[in-house]
Amino acid sequence: MNNIGFIGLGIMGRPMAGHLLDAGHQLTTVKRGSLDATLADKGMKEADSLKAVAEASDVIITIVPDTPDVEEVLFGEGGVIEGLKPGTLVIDMSSIAPMTTQQFAERVHQAGGEYVDAPVSGGEGGAINAALTIMVGATEEGFQRALPILEVMGKTVTHIGGPGAGQTCKVANQIVVALTIEAVAEGLLFASRAGADVAKVRESLLGGLAQSKILDVHGERMIKRTFEPGFRIRLHQKDLNLALEGARSLNLALPGTANAQQLFQACAAQGGSDWDHAGILRALEALSDHEVGQQD
Known part of the structure; x- marks a missing residue:
């Protein structure tokens, strides 16, 4: 069981978070209006800031629309990086620019964390049915740490190569x-x-x-x-x-x-x-x- 900070409860993120909760993980998200009732009933918690989410977590998962959104979540004022604990695993499941992903990985590494890019394919149906295809860019250590978590949400998980390769x-x-x-x-x-x-x-x-x-x-x-x-x-x-x-x-x-x-x-x-x-x-x-x- 992991304490997971989950950022991005959209069409894809909501069912993915639900599967992690069903698997026994503890999830915290940042407070943004009303929390989805199904996720709340399953025990999802809320924190007042991204920094607080990071402080409560040993794994961070992000799935947001675009490259600037990932940058803001991780490195913006009050962002994840400010609360990142040594050894925290950061898994970005957004679809963003590969070269920028490599830069994000280096910044997280310098802050003491491990970065994994793990974008998904399969659409809303794949997310709902935990049948996503997940393409992973990471070190071998990062991939092995992330794999049990990714397998909860996906049917096919492939380690493509180093940071940025998943993107x-x-x-x-x-x-x-x-x-x-x-x-x-x-x-x-x-x-x-x-x-x-x-x-x-x-x-x-x-x-x-x-x-x-x-x-x-x-x-x-x-x-x-x-x-x-x-x-x-x-x-x-x-x-x-x-x-x-x-x-x-x-x-x-x-x-x-x-x-x-x-x-x-x-x-x-x-x-x-x-x-x-x-x-x-x-x-x-x-x-x-x-x-x-x-x-x-």
Whole structure:
């Protein structure tokens, strides 16, 4: 059992924290309005500041939206670093910039802690079902310390390499996910415009080489037009920005990634920043003046 400070009780963080509580860990979070009733019933505690959370914990877990948010939580005024005890394990499960992650790891190490980057894939369903894929960047010691905790929340936990390697893997994951969602949307749009039953098309494709989790889950979202997140377009835009910024620094061409980012931006221009990322379909529909499932 660990005393865990958990920062970030959003769509993903709430169920992840719940699994840790169910496993017998003691959790403390920073007070931000009303604590989720389910987590409170399971015994989650609140502290008045991030510093106080760190003082009460031997493990800190963060899962917040972006690189500046992680920096503020860890190193801002009254932040975690001010209450960090020697030997504290800091696990960041956000999706942020790999190079900056390396800098964060060094700052935590200098303060006497151990830093692990452990971004996740699997979406809200994976978080709820404790079936996340977790990509870990850490020293071997840090990974072994973090592993029993990560296994409570994830189904697949892989040590990719040293600090920052987990974030690099997550950026690659988000490239593949974005392009696959776009491919599914284009396939269904084509089938619909050609007059086929898109539900039957999807069913058939799931039995062949085109089968994927994205065709299964997001293809169904597209057909049923259920675009509530899920994973928000604005967050996937943030991840693709990391990919494109990294590509520039590495002198790489990622044309598919750039195109997917533009389609997400088209959704944002329609007020869809908070749609599920399956909503990329709507940008393609607007370009073609055709809605999936409609009869022309």
